[in-house]
Amino acid sequence: MLSFLRQPYPIDEPKLTRVILQSLLxxxxxxxxxxxxxxxxxxxxxxxxxxxxxxGYGAVASFTTFLNFFALPKLTPLFYLEKYWTVWKEITWNLMPCVIGGFLSVVYGYLIGAMPFTFTQISYMIVVVFLVGLFPAIILVLLNYVYLIRKYRAVNQYPEKITTTEDKPAITETTIELMAENEKDRLKLPASQLVYIEASDNYCTVFHLTNQKLTKTLIRSSLSRLESQLSIPEIARCHRSYIVNFRRVKHISGNAQGYKLHLDATNFVVPVARTYSYLLKEQLVAS
Known part of the structure; x- marks a missing residue:
């Protein structure tokens, strides 16, 4: 059971309009x-x-939902990183409104003169709201986990359709040039030598081959800016933090967080965001 709770689980970046609608509902x-x-x-x-x-208690519930699913991820983004997100964290996150809501309900009740603001009352409200939300939170997370596992592991059902690196025709031997924001620092290399690019804050790390060895080059630039400098279909963005050379993909796997790209030049596994899942069919599945 403990090993299951530690399984990876996807986390979506909070979107204001969606969270507002969710909070109102x-x-x-x-x-x-x-x-x-x-x-x-x-x-x-x-x-x-x-x-x-x-x-008014409904308004408290709306505020609590907005606080938990939008404000907290924005205020503490380092805690809400998908690569560290697990099933137990998702369940805990979904139960947090019960704890916060129980406390805020007592505050609201005290302000309108409906209940005392005491430790006993706060404890009672938190326990009541927590017990009401416990079963639905666990069931919804587990059902979604099973659905995602089936969806993203389905890629392993058609490995014969995935063109391996050796079978792919050679990528057009075009020289690509990646320019930093200062428009002075730049990196030139054959397109076939690019493995992937990873974004981190205001910098991007370009992983490429030099004399058949994996090399890292740091460029001060946003990932979107580098993406605009690439015009080769085989090199595409697959995640908000990654651009990958699909000709370097040797294997695909999947878990609840989505598809994972295993590359031929490194042991690092590049994630594919759910919004970019269509690229697998376009880039890797033989017609």
């Missing part, structure tokens, strides 16, 4: 449940503005 759902079913003793609670107060 969560808030509407919570308000609907509280107003219609009035659980947790609220049925016996009487107040002139009861409906509006219960709707």
């Amino acid at each position: 969560v808030g509407i759902f919570v308000a609907f449940v509280l107003i219609v079913f009035q659980p947790f003793g609220s049925y016996n609670w009487q107040h002139a503005y009861k409906i509006l107060i219960l709707m």
